[in-house]
Amino acid sequence: MNSDEKAKRLRGLQEKVNLIFREIDCIELLERAIKEDPETIIQKIIDSGLRGRGGAGFPAGLKWKGAKEAAGGIKYVVCNADEGEPGTFKDRRILDEQTDKVITGMAICAHAVNATEGSIYLRGEYNFLLSKLSAKCNTWNTIFKDKGLVFKVGVKSGSGAYVCGEETALFESMEGKRGEPRNKPPFPVIAGYMDEPTVINNVETLAYAAMIIADGPESFKAIGTKDSMGGKVFSISGDASVKGIFELPLGMNLQEFVDLFGDDDTKAVQVGGSSGVCVPRKNFADTIIGFEGVPTGGSMMLFNSTRSMYHVLENYLEFFEEESCGQCTPCRAGCQQLLKGIEAVRSGEKPLSYIEKLRDLAQVMSVASKCGLGQSLVNPFNSITRYFREEICY
Amino acid sequence: METITLTINDIAVEIDKGATILDAAKKIGIRIPTLCHHDDLCAAGNCRVCVVEQKGARTLQASCVVPAAEGMQIYTNSRKVREARKTVIELLLSEHAGECTSCYKSGNCELQGLAQEYLACGDAFIDISDKSPIDISSPSIIKDDSKCIRCLRCVRTCAELQGVSALWSTHKGNKTKVETFLNKPMHYVVCTNCGQCVNRCPTGALTERNYIEEVWRAIDDPEKHVVVQTAPAVRVGLGEALGMGSGGVVTGKMVSALKRLGFDSVLDTDFTADLTIMEEGTELLARLKSALQGRKSATFPMMTSCSPGWIKFIEHEFPSLLDNLSTCKSPQQMFGALAKTYYAEKIGVDPAKMVSVSVMPCTAKKFEANRPEMYSSGFKDVDYVLTTRELAHMIRQAGLNFADLEDGKFDSIMGESTGAAVIFGATGGVMEAALRTAYEIVTGREVPFKNLNIEPVRGMEGVKAAGIKVENVKDEWKFLEGAELKVAVAHGLVNARKVMQEAEKGMSPYHFVEIMACPGGCIGGGGQPIPTSPAIRLKRAEAIYEADEALPLRKSHENPEIAAIYREFLGEPLGHKSHELLHTHYTPRNRT
Ligand SMILES: Cc1cc2nc3c(=O)[nH]c(=O)nc-3n(C[C@H](O)[C@H](O)[C@H](O)COP(=O)(O)O)c2cc1C
Ligand code: SF4
Numbered sequence: 001m002n003s004d005e006k007a008k009r010l011r012g013l014q015e016k017v018n019l020i021f022r023e024i025d026c027i028e029l030l031e032r033a034i035k036e037d038p039e040t041i042i043q044k045i046i047d048s049g050l051r052g053r054g055g056a057g058f059p060a061g062l063k064w065k066g067a068k069e070a071a072g073g074i075k076y077v078v079c080n081a082d083e084g085e086p087g088t089f090k091d092r093r094i095l096d097e098q099t100d101k102v103i104t105g106m107a108i109c110a111h112a113v114n115a116t117e118g119s120i121y122l123r124g125e126y127n128f129l130l131s132k133l134s135a136k137c138n139t140w141n142t143i144f145k146d147k148g149l150v151f152k153v154g155v156k157s158g159s160g161a162y163v164c165g166e167e168t169a170l171f172e173s174m175e176g177k178r179g180e181p182r183n184k185p186p187f188p189v190i191a192g193y194m195d196e197p198t199v200i201n202n203v204e205t206l207a208y209a210a211m212i213i214a215d216g217p218e219s220f221k222a223i224g225t226k227d228s229m230g231g232k233v234f235s236i237s238g239d240a241s242v243k244g245i246f247e248l249p250l251g252m253n254l255q256e257f258v259d260l261f262g263d264d265d266t267k268a269v270q271v272g273g274s275s276g277v278c279v280p281r282k283n284f285a286d287t288i289i290g291f292e293g294v295p296t297g298g299s300m301m302l303f304n305s306t307r308s309m310y311h312v313l314e315n316y317l318e319f320f321e322e323e324s325c326g327q328c329t330p331c332r333a334g335c336q337q338l339l340k341g342i343e344a345v346r347s348g349e350k351p352l353s354y355i356e357k358l359r360d361l362a363q364v365m366s367v368a369s370k371c372g373l374g375q376s377l378v379n380p381f382n383s384i385t386r387y388f389r390e391e392i393c394y
Numbered sequence: 395m396e397t398i399t400l401t402i403n404d405i406a407v408e409i410d411k412g413a414t415i416l417d418a419a420k421k422i423g424i425r426i427p428t429l430c431h432h433d434d435l436c437a438a439g440n441c442r443v444c445v446v447e448q449k450g451a452r453t454l455q456a457s458c459v460v461p462a463a464e465g466m467q468i469y470t471n472s473r474k475v476r477e478a479r480k481t482v483i484e485l486l487l488s489e490h491a492g493e494c495t496s497c498y499k500s501g502n503c504e505l506q507g508l509a510q511e512y513l514a515c516g517d518a519f520i521d522i523s524d525k526s527p528i529d530i531s532s533p534s535i536i537k538d539d540s541k542c543i544r545c546l547r548c549v550r551t552c553a554e555l556q557g558v559s560a561l562w563s564t565h566k567g568n569k570t571k572v573e574t575f576l577n578k579p580m581h582y583v584v585c586t587n588c589g590q591c592v593n594r595c596p597t598g599a600l601t602e603r604n605y606i607e608e609v610w611r612a613i614d615d616p617e618k619h620v621v622v623q624t625a626p627a628v629r630v631g632l633g634e635a636l637g638m639g640s641g642g643v644v645t646g647k648m649v650s651a652l653k654r655l656g657f658d659s660v661l662d663t664d665f666t667a668d669l670t671i672m673e674e675g676t677e678l679l680a681r682l683k684s685a686l687q688g689r690k691s692a693t694f695p696m697m698t699s700c701s702p703g704w705i706k707f708i709e710h711e712f713p714s715l716l717d718n719l720s721t722c723k724s725p726q727q728m729f730g731a732l733a734k735t736y737y738a739e740k741i742g743v744d745p746a747k748m749v750s751v752s753v754m755p756c757t758a759k760k761f762e763a764n765r766p767e768m769y770s771s772g773f774k775d776v777d778y779v780l781t782t783r784e785l786a787h788m789i790r791q792a793g794l795n796f797a798d799l800e801d802g803k804f805d806s807i808m809g810e811s812t813g814a815a816v817i818f819g820a821t822g823g824v825m826e827a828a829l830r831t832a833y834e835i836v837t838g839r840e841v842p843f844k845n846l847n848i849e850p851v852r853g854m855e856g857v858k859a860a861g862i863k864v865e866n867v868k869d870e871w872k873f874l875e876g877a878e879l880k881v882a883v884a885h886g887l888v889n890a891r892k893v894m895q896e897a898e899k900g901m902s903p904y905h906f907v908e909i910m911a912c913p914g915g916c917i918g919g920g921g922q923p924i925p926t927s928p929a930i931r932l933k934r935a936e937a938i939y940e941a942d943e944a945l946p947l948r949k950s951h952e953n954p955e956i957a958a959i960y961r962e963f964l965g966e967p968l969g970h971k972s973h974e975l976l977h978t979h980y981t982p983r984n985r986t
Contacts, residue, residue, distance in 0.1 A: 161566060163566070178563065183437070183439040183456065183459040183460070185460070185461065320567075321567055321568045322566070322567040322568065322569075323566070323567055324566065324567045324568075324570075325566050325567070325570075326544065326563075326565070326566045326567050326568075326569070326570025327438075327440045327544070327546075327563075327570070328439075328440050328441070328442055329440070329441050329442050329443075329482050329485050329486055329543075329544075330442055330478075330481070330482055330485065332489075332544065332567070332568070332570055333485035333486065333488055333489050333519075333522065334485060335567070335568070336522050336568045337485065337488065337519045337520060337522070340520045340522065341519075341520065344520060350520075357518075360477075360481070361481060361485075361519075364477065364478045364481040364482070366453075367445075367452070367453045367454045367474070367478060368442045368445050368453070368454050368478045368481070368482060369442070369453075370439060370440070370442070370456070375453065
């Protein structure tokens with residue numbers, strides 16, 4: 001494909017979805033939505049097949065249903081705008097350009113689950129958005145009042161740790177405590193923020209929810225595949241010919257993706273940021289971007305043959321060594337061991353076979369860690385050490 | 395109560411809803427190893443040693459926090475579980491400076507036990523233990539971060555049981571640590587030295603500062619006359635540390651052991667516990683007299699001052715209420731002051747050549763002995779404080795077969811005591827002892843409780859309150875006729891805080907309050923055998939009350955040696971000599 005063909009094809013794909021950044025009348029949507037009964041709204045979200053866009057991919061409709069059915073005094077809706085995953089930068093743009101849509105999504109959710117308070121947990125580094133978002137929240141709070149929706153939304157600024165994006169650590173942080181993941185169960189829909197039933201969704205999930213109510217579940221379902229319905233906003237970085245933020249259908253295979261975004265020398269794509277898997281060139285054609293293949297919160301990092309995968313892995317491990325919250329053993333000590341371990345193998349202090357021990361360790365971390373952070377390290381570690389072994393030990 | 399049924403290793407178990415998988419396993423006799431879990435503390439789910447496999451679940455479950463659910467199929471000993479546990483233990487070992495051959499906690503270290511059980515390898519992974527210097531600033535507690543495995547039992551203890559939060563989890567990732575405020579040395583923070591964290595540390599990261607070598611040196615020095623006193627709670631704890639199970643009273647064996655170790659005089663803190671009652675009871679009556687006769691103002695509630703952890707707590711947290719404290723020194727310090735004056739004179743020993751050692755269930759006593767006020771004999775009143783654990787250690791070093799020792803008798807004088815003194819060891823005991831004496835002084839009759847057992851102030855309730863009506867009083871106490879003496883007892887500093895907050899607002903309804911820093915009182919002290927748990931403390935408390943009932947004399951004022959010391963040396967309670975030797979003052983401190 002030459003660059004014109006690429007551009008054309010890319011435009012075609014984007015037009016196929018075109019939900020997140022399409023302008024709509026949010027006030028009109030809200031009016032319409034709050035006239036529908038909550039069950040109908042939830043059913044539409046379930047029917048649409050929308051799964052969480054923050055990474056874990058939990059079905060959004062079921063989450064809402066759980067919160068609706070949960071007993072509780074006050075219920076909350078929290079928008080997770082912590083966006084800490086390395087290589088992910090799409091929530092920032094969605095929030096900035098489509099604030100109304102995100103807040104409308106929260107309000108629809110509130111109506112559906114009978115929540116009365118909402119919060120946007122904003123990544124500390126995005127504080128430049130704070131005043132704008134606060135002003136928007138005020139405007140919307142007035143609108144809610146006018147329209148008779150008992151709901152108030154506000155913004156909370158995060159304080160920097162990656163782990164605070166994990167939903168229960170986020171609640172702890174919002175409550176003014178040390179940002180550490182909680183033991184689950186109970187899950188947030190039963191006991192979340194302030195131990196009350198809480199729906200927590202990613203920025204993008206909420207924006208899609210609004211669009212699903214606007215357009216109906218059918219058109220959303222029509223995009224993507226059986227297991228990965230709808231579109232997805234990707235953050236594309238690294239050795240890419242085109243970089244930035246693109247909304248595309250889910251379910252493409254990596255070869256198609258690399259054909260569009262690669263630089264003709266792509267040797268690996270890290271799908272889903274530092275906690276995702278690394279896919280080598282030989283697997284591109286067989287790898288679907290979506291929940292049936294490699295899921296992603298949006299981050300797609302492309303690496304070409306000039307890159308050392310040792311350094312890529314080392315970089316991720318340095319990140320995790322610091323960003324583990326430090327409370328559970330497998331993750332706190334495990335992250336350090338993985339990093340120290342590959343360094344020791346590289347320097348010859350440990351034999352090559354030590355890599356196998358580290359891979360076993362990563363496996364144990366994936367089943368014994370308390371939260372998704374420690375559990376997902378196995379993804380980059382075991383994929384990179386498997387496919388790029390010769391770059392790790394030589 | 396709703397119950398649920400699950401299977402563990404294919405054995406069906408029915409258990410109350412809300413119970414954890416760990417509880418369910420325990421119910422059918424399956425032991426799941428734990429580290430961060432502790433019966434006294436909130437569940438953390440951090441160490442991941444207790445993981446089990448749940449059929450159908452992708453991840454392993456931390457059995458100490460995951461509630462048992464209907465139909466769950468749990469496997470506690472599958473290959474996946476064993477491998478994960480072993481790896482977790484090996485990771486902990488990599489964070490832990492393994493000095494098992496020389497570590498003070500060796501033999502009573504939960505990590506060591508687990509490593510042995512799982513045949514874990516100490517150098518499976520690269521050493522990542524913390525390299526900061528050992529904190530030896532405190533006379534009571536040593537903090538060695540290189541042995542810390544971040545289970546946070548100490549942090550939870552300090553926050554949940556004591557409400558002090560001198561220790562906190564700080565930083566994240568590879569820098570995660572247990573630190574004091576701004577990582578200042580332990581001696582310079584709000585730490586009360588209570589040692590509850592030491593009691594719950596599974597490794598050697600937090601230990602008492604031990605003075606075993608110093609004491610041996612004194613014993614070995616032929617020039618020195620070494621006097622030892624033993625606190626009430628030691629006699630119901632020592633056996634535990636020497637493999638005899640919890641709850642027995644081993645007073646006689648303890649005395650024999652001390653004599654065999656080579657102490658020159660083996661005496662009893664219980665003697666000065668009785669003395670404390672005389673002084674403190676008189677102080678209370680004096681305060682009541684000034685208040686009720688309206689001549690002078692008096693501060694209420696009066697609060698006990700036997701527990702040095704509690705003293706440091708109030709100095710930091712409620713410095714404006716220091717006047718509420720009884721001015722009485724603790725029994726340990728009364729003893730120290732008398733040992734190098736009264737006792738030295740009686741037995742004709744030069745106090746300069748006397749070394750005074752105490753055996754305490756307490757780590758804060760080590761700090762207390764070092765307070766600048768504690769030199770009223772002209773020397774350091776108490777030279778070395780050993781915990782129950784240190785004494786057990788010395789007994790083992792000496793090769794004594796403790797369980798087989800004959801029962802010995804305390805030396806005289808300052809070796810005689812009453813049941814009232816023994817119960818100082820349990821929460822409510824000082825109150826009960828004080829009431830037994832004060833009521834009788836005022837009315838001429840015994841306290842109106844069956845068998846002298848003042849049940850309302852006993853037991854493990856955090857704050858206990860009681861009232862006792864004073865009627866038909868003796869002539870000289872007429873002003874007390876018909877009054878109701880209101881008392882309260884709190885143990886554990888979170889409970890102390892509750893009582894203090896009331897007092898701070900001027901809303902305290904009490905005349906007299908007993909406060910002990912440690913849960914359960916001294917029987918649960920920071921120097922007592924490890925482990926501790928509510929069940930263990932209950933057994934120790936039962937033993938204390940047994941010991942009380944077994945004694946012929948159960949009221950402090952009936953102790954003949956007490957009568958003698960007033961007659962021959964002190965004069966009268968609160969008299970001039972008492973003030974000089976037995977009373978003290980306190981120091982306001984700040985909160986950092
Ligand atoms: C370590 C860690 C970091 C996370 N960071 C984020 C984040 O920055 N943004 C986000 O939306 N979800 C993040 N998540 C996922 C959330 O825990 C949660 O699943 C998500 O907010 C749910 O929303 P969704 O269902 O709409 O995706 C993170 C999870 C983990 C384990
Ligand atoms: S897995 Fe890591 S980030 Fe998650 S709770 Fe454990 S230490 Fe914290």
